[in-house]
Amino acid sequence: MAKLSPKGHERHDLLFETAKSSALGLKKSFSQQDLMSLWDISDAAQLMIAVQELIRHSLLRTLRADRILYWSPRPWEVASALSNFDNDERLIYEAVENAEATGIWIKRLKQNTGVAPQNVPKIVKKLESSRLIKNIKSVKSIAQKTYICFHIEPADDVTGG
Numbered sequence: 001m002a003k004l005s006p007k008g009h010e011r012h013d014l015l016f017e018t019a020k021s022s023a024l025g026l027k028k029s030f031s032q033q034d035l036m037s038l039w040d041i042s043d044a045a046q047l048m049i050a051v052q053e054l055i056r057h058s059l060l061r062t063l064r065a066d067r068i069l070y071w072s073p074r075p076w077e078v079a080s081a082l083s084n085f086d087n088d089e090r091l092i093y094e095a096v097e098n099a100e101a102t103g104i105w106i107k108r109l110k111q112n113t114g115v116a117p118q119n120v121p122k123i124v125k126k127l128e129s130s131r132l133i134k135n136i137k138s139v140k141s142i143a144q145k146t147y148i149c150f151h152i153e154p155a156d157d158v159t160g161g
Contacts (some may be wrong), residue, residue: 029070101144
């Protein structure tokens with residue numbers, strides 16, 4: 001894979017810092033207009049080239065809400081780790097990432113990812129030891145293991161305050 005361009009590096013850092021300093025923190029997502037304004041790009045085609053470069057390096061994830069695309073930045077450490085993952089590891093990580101601050105149960109990971117159920121605990125353990133995901137105690141279901149991304153704070157309704 002080609003190396004990230006200096007401009008791509010600069011764009012990611014600006015996006016990441018903007019998200020980090022927002023009220024939503026790293027849960028913040030950006031619309032096409034947001035990115036065009038933040039990166040000072042006036043042409044949608046140029047924007048898509050910039051977005052694709054960051055997606056290829058796993059530095060952005062794409063979200064969809066109400067038929068509109070949004071993008072959310074990932075930390076450098078996560079992007080670096082994702083580039084070394086096999087398909088099953090990526091599926092598990094992305095399922096945890098998509099659960100955002102509410103987290104996801106291991107049972108749901110087995111059901112929703114299509115990964116062989118016997119492999120899920122091993123993959124989760126690997127992601128935990130790599131400090132990409134963490135196990136949190138949920139007040140809603142104490143007996144269930146709930147996982148969220150390591151860089152995200154759990155929602156108050158999950159932890160009880």
